[in-house]
Amino acid sequence: MALESKQVIYTDSSSPARVLFFGEDFLEEHLPIGTRVIFPKPPMEPLANPKAAIRHALNHPEGGAKPLFAQLFPGMKVTIAVDDISLPLPPMVRPDLRQTILEIVLALLGDHGVEDIHIIVATAVHRRMTDAEIRRMTGDKIFNEFHPKRLYNHDAEDRNNMVEIGETKLGEVVQLSRRAVESDLTIYVNINLVPMDGGHKSVGVGLTGYKGLRAHHNPQTIRDSNSYMDPDHSALAKSTHRIGAIVEKELNVFHIETAVNNNMYGPALNFLQKPEEHWRSSDRMKFQALKYSLSKLPRAAKRRIMHSTPSPFGLIAVAAGEAEAVHDKILAACWKQYLIQVEGQADILITGIPFVSPYNVNSILNPLLVQVMALGYFFNMYKGGTPLIKKGGTMILTHPLPDEFHSGHHPSYIEFFNRLLPETRDAMILHQKYEKEFAENPAYVQMYRFGNAYHGAHPFFMWYWGENGRQHVGRVICVGAESPHVAERLGWEWAADLQTAVEMARDSAPPSPQITMLHHPPILITEVR
């Protein structure tokens, strides 16, 4: 067995079967000899005293910002914006990191006589979090004190409460929540799960609306991002930087950013993130029991169990102050946890698709979201300008790909999938011809504002999110797709099992193709040398 680094294992004849996510199930597959398997790094040791670290960050801010306490005065108007349920994934065990930070910040505000405080869940055009989800995130005490009048979801379609504060040199409209704009101080509480999050994206995206998002949530920006997980090579990050400059000019923003480790499974299941070679016999027994139990349950029950199992993420870094200085510090921690250097690109890339994405917490990973996980997030998990998969290579996914949508959370996705994709998969055409119609559909607006639906434009953004992957990858083969028409509608092929998929992929690959498997989640990001 050749060993490239601790996180890379080459498969030989004695290698065990590999475990891949298959939606709410797992597959165990033997990979072809020579396949490179890339594992995530073990979870970094969390900070011993998170509360002390948070207080230290507030008192010793980055980038020349004044300490938080020095910015407070009685009678001032403060808005605290917090990341929504899309972070972290899966949701973390209680207390949520946002609760810990909010408790410290609110106590500080109280000590300085600040009473006019609103807490806004920065959903942008994501779905509104339910009361129970907000309570879980903030804790009972804060929820009972602030909800619903002073703790609520952002409403990007509330015409009276969205304001345009300017435009960048490139004509990008900067549109924000009126409450934040009119506050003496806006504090943003972030959880940085991937390097795309945080920085100027926090306020500029989290508190904006459709008009503001159009600046960068479009196919061209994503095509120009190589990748959007690498801020140095991301047109998306450059756009949010330009927007951030306007935000910083007009608003007084104090950023609190955090990075968490990748301890996704907790003690009972943490063997799942180790190479199978290192599993003990008790791990194997646990896995077989888990797999068997899951196989006996209906999908809805499996989904419920998985979404109800929080992750014991640990805080590894916290910084506060000015956006860019704070973000640089947090990014360094993210790279330390996620970045794995590998030798050379793959002709064939194999990856399991799990049950959760940022957009289906407590919901269904519908076909468009499977697409965004594959060609969006997983394709983009690289740094340094070189994708893990070669141009024109084949991506093999494992997911049952059911034709299943959550009608309350993703109503516009259903129309997008059934009405638009049969007509075209061209992101540019979809963007120009249909995006506005969906965004302004009164029923979708109503469901976004008063229900728990993603905005009418959101399926378009999800399609664009896979655009650089779609432009780069030659073929996508979905293993185990139970509805072949779903795969075909996405422009993909399908195969009954992994061996067949690999054989299909070899047809268009060079002789002796380099095959790589990404053994995730938890998250890993590659840097190809």
Add this chain to the structure above:
Amino acid sequence: MALRNAAPALEGHRLEVEVQMSVAESSPTEPHAAKPCRRAAFYDVDGTLVRTNVVHAFAYYTLSHPSWQRKVFGMARLLANIPVYLALDKFGRKAFNEYFYSGYKGFSEDRLVVVGEEVFDKVMKPAIFPGVFDLVSRSKDQGVEQVIVTGALDYVAAPLARHLGIEKWLANRLEIVDDMATGRLIPPLLAGPNKSLVIREYGRAHDIDLDSSFAYADSFSDFPMLAMVGHPVAVNPDTKLRRIAEDYSWPVISVQS
């Protein structure tokens, strides 16, 4: 004898639609025929835009009658008929409407018009769901033609449409003979499946592309109307419509807040 049939009572506001009740002819099939590109949003009223229904309007008409005998008799009849109305509504909206509107027999037309405005002001206006204004306003912003399609009478539909800034409505009309209501409705009766026929004819007459049009309704009895368009929306739906909306993945919205 002056008979009101196709002649509108509210000239200048009323929408004229020739409705073909027989099986619709197939549409023109010339290969290069331009596809209509206008879109419309069709709104049911009772339970969709307002929380009241036709019975509330009738009760107001009855109670506002100058003759106390008619007032008492009318209310007694209304109350006594409630079980019949409920039974007929279960049987079908058409049967309900035919029986229900017979109660208007003997109302003078001028009274129907004047009291219709009062019914709107005092009964319907306070009962408009709060989310309706935003819904209609956003729909208009999309350049979509707004049309009310209701089983209620035109006397109350007209002021409602005006209030919401909707220029067109399709409503039931009472037959008027010698300025007095006969208690019969002028066909086609706007209820259940007929709403869909009326919408189809309206679309044809006004070059509306129904595939890209919207319909908003609250009740299972409006299923045919919803099924006529490409964008059906269940608004505050009853259990049966909610189930169907979920099965067909139609958007379900509430305008009650």
